[in-house]
Amino acid sequence: MKLLILNLGSSSIKYQLLENNKFLIKGLIERIGMSGSRIKQIVLKKQILKKSILNKKIDNHFLGIKKMKNLLCDEKVITEEIYAIGHRIVHGGYFFSKPTIISDNVKKKIKKLFKIAPIHNYINYMGIKISEKIFKTSIQVAVFDTEFHSTIPKKSYLYAIPDEFYLKHYIRSYGFHGISHKFVSKTAIQYLKNNKVKLITMHLGNGSSVTAINSGKSVETSMGFSPNSGLIMGTRSGDIDSNIIFHALKKGFKIDELIEILNKKSGMLALSGYSDMRDIKKKYEKGDKKAILAYEMYAYRVKKYIGISISVMNGVDALIFTGGIGENDILMRKLICKDLDFFGIKLDKKKNNFNFINEKKNVIEIQKKKNKVKILVIKTNEEFQISEDILFILKKNN
The missing domain is CATH 3.30.420.40 (ATPase, nucleotide binding domain)
Structure with a gap:
């Protein structure tokens, strides 16, 4: 089973193509919207790492994803072979506390959170929309940065403001970068054996x-x-x-x-x-x-x-x-x-x-x-x- 992972940051796109949880291709597009934009792609073929570095200005994330798709095609990756695409979504808000298969209803809820995470959620949403057009047969899945922090106790996540802000408007501390914190903490626990x-x-x-x-x-x-x-x-x-x-x-x-x-x-x-x-x-x-x-x-x-x-x-x-x-x-x-x-x-x-x-x-x-x-x-x-x-x-x- 082939999976494509898209991780769109404010000025970058990280991507990985995996099969049976082993990477086939990984890439980084960085300095999007800045001078000196660059792409680095690594392809694993017969245990040999092949690096492709291209220096070209990339004005926005849409052009970045298009370039990524072309680079995958250059490596003879057929888009129909990609079973699912995972999207890192920064803010799950009060809607999402676990990974979710993307539907029209899910997209509507992600859009509602634009105002809370104006830099990222819009970019993440656009990543979904572009992917749906390019990878039409793939299942789209959202993984939320806020999920890992759902264990934070109430005494920590509540703000000392009137109840209605939380009860009516869901204003509380959510936390972010949860996917990264989750990965490195799991790695550390295994490394320290504790x-x-x-x-x-x-x-x-x-x-x-x-x-x-x-x-x-x-x-x-x-x-x-x-x-x-x-x-x-x-x-x-x-x-x-x-x-x-x-x-x-x-x-x-x-x-x-x-x-x-x-x-x-x-x-x-x-x-x-x-x-x-x-x-x-x-x-x-x-x-x-x-x-x-x-x-x-x-x-x-x-x-x-x-x-x-x-x-x-x-x-x-x-x-x-x-x-x-x-x-x-x-x-x-x-x-x-x-x-x-x-x-x-x-x-x-x-x-x-x-x-x-x-x-x-x-x-x-x-x-x-x-x-x-x-x-x-x-x-x-x-x-x-x-x-x-x-x-x-x-x-x-x-």
Whole structure:
């Protein structure tokens, strides 16, 4: 059975073609809508990895999916052979708490959540619509980032506002990046051989979040009602005082203008002039003051949520870095782990200075030798987790 997994981010498309849960083709289209868009596709044939890298500007996700389809066809993948397509959907809201086969009714509910997750849910929805046109015989399945956080207790997910906001409008903390947090926490539990382990998983990328996981269950997370809360992100503000919005409205700002500012013009972009951490790092290394401040603020906010997570679980056994920044940014890992000695978190600078390209393993330990708390860098694989969830729901419905 062939499965195609689509994972559309705000500026990227990850995809994997799997058969019997083993990948045949995987690809990454990144910097969509930015200069320097690029595609990297890896094809497994007779245990040989073939890489295809194309540099071409890709203005939007529609063109990205079309390009992906052409690359799959170049490898003689017949679209009718793809039994199901799994879509990562950021916000399941109060509608969805498990993987779901997509119907017209499901699409309507996903559309209703556009206002809560304006950057992602629209992109995810478009991924479904485009896929339905291109892969007409495939079953479409939605896997939701909010699902993993359905175990967070009521004392955590409720806001201290009148009941009607929750009872009538379903306003509560939902949490996001659940697919990634689920994958890396399962990987860590297997690696550490401990089902009761207390983990803090940090998915750090263009969008970022921290989750406290106790015995495999999410108990606290930095993102709340929308993906704009919590950490500082590429273009998203993260936590701000709600009265700033009311103050801005009184000053003449429009609601749609503020939505645009807080979601697409804030975060690292507002602090440094760049949204991609790789660009900011280049400026940091040249001594750019804005880039240095942006790096320090980003790390500070992550440390803050590490402290929250430790207090919620009354301890931590392992700290986990994942996502594009978490897996690859040596400097950011160093800044985040600095001055956490009190919690038994001590980074080994030498071990931290590694590159996943040169590593055969997906889990790297970077803590000091006799460290109380493990510090792990784990390569996330949301697409593999989505494929497992798809197989589960397909079996359940057969």
